[in-house]
Amino acid sequence: xxxxxxxxxxxxxxxxxxxxxxxxxxxxxxxxxxxxxxxxxxxxxxxxxxxxxxxxxxxxxxxxxxxxxxxxxxxxxxxxxxxxxxxxxxxxxxxxxxxxxxxxxxxxxxxxxxxxxxxxxxxxxxxxxxxx
Numbered sequence: 001x002x003x004x005x006x007x008x009x010x011x012x013x014x015x016x017x018x019x020x021x022x023x024x025x026x027x028x029x030x031x032x033x034x035x036x037x038x039x040x041x042x043x044x045x046x047x048x049x050x051x052x053x054x055x056x057x058x059x060x061x062x063x064x065x066x067x068x069x070x071x072x073x074x075x076x077x078x079x080x081x082x083x084x085x086x087x088x089x090x091x092x093x094x095x096x097x098x099x100x101x102x103x104x105x106x107x108x109x110x111x112x113x114x115x116x117x118x119x120x121x122x123x124x125x126x127x128x129x130x131x132x
Contacts, residue, residue, distance in 0.1 A: 003027075004076050008034035020064050024071025031068055033061070033078035033102050035095045057094060061101035068103075075099070077106035089126060096131050107131070 005028050010019035023031045038052050052060060068075055080095035081088055092109060099107040109127065111120040 002029035002076060004030035004032055006032040006034045006079065008032075008036055008079075016060065016064055017067055020067045020073070021071050024068060024073040028073055030074050030076035031064075033064065033075050033099060033104055035091075035098065036079055036082045038081040038091050038095065052094075052098075057098060058101050061098040065102045075102040075104040077108060078102070078104050080107055080109045082110050089123075092123075092127055093130050096127070 005023055007016060007019035007023060010022060011034065014022065020031050035052065065075060078095060078099040081091045095109075096107045099105075109124070112123070115123075
């Protein structure tokens with residue numbers, strides 16, 4: 001069994017790189033690549049320099065993986081942007097891609113609770129081929 005934690009709360013204060021390092025130093029076995037706000041970053045005043053919304057987003061995932069391994073922990077999973085509504089598919093795909101790059105095997109995509117089961121299924125089916 002691995003003990004894992006998300007980096008979202010800590011990363012808001014320290015940045016993602018330091019958050020992963022601190023998880024390792026705190027004794028966790030794994031970290032969750034938390035990308036909840038990725039789609040909201042696009043709406044920040046220009047120029048938004050956050051790496052997750054730049055063309056260099058995969059290099060952040062690579063850096064986080066290395067920092068984790070240097071501190072004795074792995075990325076075991078991630079959380080995609082939330083809520084999963086509107087024109088978010090590009091960000092969901094980016095989250096799946098970043099998860100793989102960081103070494104995670106699972107990318108959690110929460111359903112939109114305001115949508116029907118059928119609408120949520122359509123979103124997941126659209127993402128399925130890319131995720132494979």
